Amino acid sequence: MSDERTLQVEIVTPDGQVYAGEVAMVVLPGVDGELGVLPRHQPLVTLLAIGETRVRTVTDDWDYIATGIGYAQVLFDKVLVVVDHGELAGAIDVARAEEAERRARERTQERGGDLGAQADVDYFRAEQALKRAENRLNVARRTH
Amino acid sequence: MASLRDIRRRIASVQNTRKITKAMEMVAAAKLRRNQARIESLRPYAGDMIEMMVDLATYSEDARQYALLQEREVRTVAVVAMTGDRGLAGAFNANVVRKAMAIERELSDQGVETRVLAVGRKGIGTLKFRGCRLEKSWQGLSDRPQYTDAKAIAGELIEMYLSEQVDRVRLVYNHFTSPIEQTLMDDVILPVPKEAVTDGSEDRPPVSYIYEPDPEDILEGLLPKYVEIAVYQALLESSASEQGARMSAMRNASDSAEEMIDGLTLALNRARQAAITQEILEVVAGAEALG
Numbered sequence: 313m314s315d316e317r318t319l320q321v322e323i324v325t326p327d328g329q330v331y332a333g334e335v336a337m338v339v340l341p342g343v344d345g346e347l348g349v350l351p352r353h354q355p356l357v358t359l360l361a362i363g364e365t366r367v368r369t370v371t372d373d374w375d376y377i378a379t380g381i382g383y384a385q386v387l388f389d390k391v392l393v394v395v396d397h398g399e400l401a402g403a404i405d406v407a408r409a410e411e412a413e414r415r416a417r418e419r420t421q422e423r424g425g426d427l428g429a430q431a432d433v434d435y436f437r438a439e440q441a442l443k444r445a446e447n448r449l450n451v452a453r454r455t456h
Numbered sequence: 457m458a459s460l461r462d463i464r465r466r467i468a469s470v471q472n473t474r475k476i477t478k479a480m481e482m483v484a485a486a487k488l489r490r491n492q493a494r495i496e497s498l499r500p501y502a503g504d505m506i507e508m509m510v511d512l513a514t515y516s517e518d519a520r521q522y523a524l525l526q527e528r529e530v531r532t533v534a535v536v537a538m539t540g541d542r543g544l545a546g547a548f549n550a551n552v553v554r555k556a557m558a559i560e561r562e563l564s565d566q567g568v569e570t571r572v573l574a575v576g577r578k579g580i581g582t583l584k585f586r587g588c589r590l591e592k593s594w595q596g597l598s599d600r601p602q603y604t605d606a607k608a609i610a611g612e613l614i615e616m617y618l619s620e621q622v623d624r625v626r627l628v629y630n631h632f633t634s635p636i637e638q639t640l641m642d643d644v645i646l647p648v649p650k651e652a653v654t655d656g657s658e659d660r661p662p663v664s665y666i667y668e669p670d671p672e673d674i675l676e677g678l679l680p681k682y683v684e685i686a687v688y689q690a691l692l693e694s695s696a697s698e699q700g701a702r703m704s705a706m707r708n709a710s711d712s713a714e715e716m717i718d719g720l721t722l723a724l725n726r727a728r729q730a731a732i733t734q735e736i737l738e739v740v741a742g743a744e745a746l747g
Contacts, residue, residue: 324504326603326688328497342668343677357508358668359677383508383678385665394504396603396681 317351321367323377323393330398331367331377338391339366340384349386356386360395362443364451376401378451380444397444404452413449416442460731463724467717474713480544481706484699487599488635491696495632498692502685509653509682512675515665523618524648524679532569534591534613534622534646535559538629538690539579540598540698548630548701549578551640556628557586559642571622575609575691591616598695606688613687614680617646629690630697636704638697645686648679 321338323331338349341363349356360382367375382395419438537556539549556579560570571591574580580593592612597605616622625646630638653675667674 324501326498326501326606326685327494329500344669347668355665356668357512357665357671357674359674381677382505382681383674385508387665392504394501394508396607396684 539576
């Protein structure tokens with residue numbers, strides 16, 4: 313058991329580090345689909361989409377983190393996740409997240425009506441906000 | 457000469473003012489510390505992100521033309537003036553507005569059109585008062601700027617740049633040098649300065665990474681983050697500078713109040729002494745007249 317390899321994982325956001333630790337496995341939300349990283353993984357750089365980053369700890373528990381857009385770098389059993397937003401599932405305020413989701417949904421529906429208006433930026437933005445809100449909620453609900 | 461009562465009243469009033477300026481100084485100092493901590497926590501993220509862009513730019517093979525790096529002939533410039541939401545901070549807000557106006561004048565002399573954008577209630581107010589047409593403005597975020605605010609602002613700027621409404625974006629803000637010193641900055645944030653994402657990677661050992669998708673696509677995806685980081689950093693710096701400027705302004709005000717109180721106390725004592733002397737003279741004169 314003592315020679316079992318582990319991964320060092322670190323999640324960094326503009327507001328500081330949100331997660332760090334010695335773990336068994338990391339699952340990342342890459343832009344082209346989910347991506348599992350185990351120890352001795354080849355060096356890798358990937359673009360991340362808004363989604364859920366899962367971490368399997370050495371005690372075989374899962375930690376869930378809602379993460380935003382950014383990148384992940386894997387090098388010598390160290391996984392560095394640099395994203396513009398990151399929240400541990402346990403720290404998400406579900407009531408607030410639901411409220412944000414409702415607002416974002418209303419906005420996308422408002423704007424979705426007249427899609428003709430020049431590839432609507434507002435619509436795109438509302439959609440992004442909705443994706444973020446949904447993501448937060450999905451991740452938060454995993455622990456309940 | 458002012459009566460004793462008048463002087464006492466003035467002393468009380470100046471003492472009240474000093475209490476307020478002292479309190480504001482202390483509040484500003486506390487907020488300054490909080491803002492400094494936030495500048496610190498941004499540093500690793502910004503550092504990692506920019507390092508990765510440099511790596512990607514170095515190892516990407518095709519010389520792709522990235523939209524956000526593209527230098528165009530400059531016909532229209534967006535000037536973003538970043539001020540605070542509140543006053544009572546010395547020349548903090550006025551400096552930014554003055555600089556933004558100077559840039560606008562200079563550019564229009566060269567025949568370049570400008571679009572003015574403002575962040576912060578004070579800047580919005582002053583610029584509007586001086587007859588500036590504001591393209592866009594944001595307020596209510598100078599006290600506790602959030603990354604999502606920076607994202608929204610950066611999003612608008614990128615959109616203006618990509619749709620060729622403007623060919624360059626300049627950001628005017630106060631850089632936090634020390635609690636008592638702010639440096640006025642004027643940075644070009646769009647197009648993303650090439651040297652910012654291409655310099656300084658020669659001495660890093662090359663590692664053969666798997667890139668997913670390829671390095672060019674990753675770089676393209678990350679470039680907007682550079683603008684977001686630049687805006688967020690400016691927001692945090694400006695916010696810390698504002699508190700620093702307010703702290704110094706309020707300290708000066710408290711010191712002046714102190715001086716005034718000293719002067720007034722001296723005047724009060726003199727007036728009181730004069731009154732007592734007068735009374736003694738009257739008593740002595742009265743006694744002499746009787747005797």
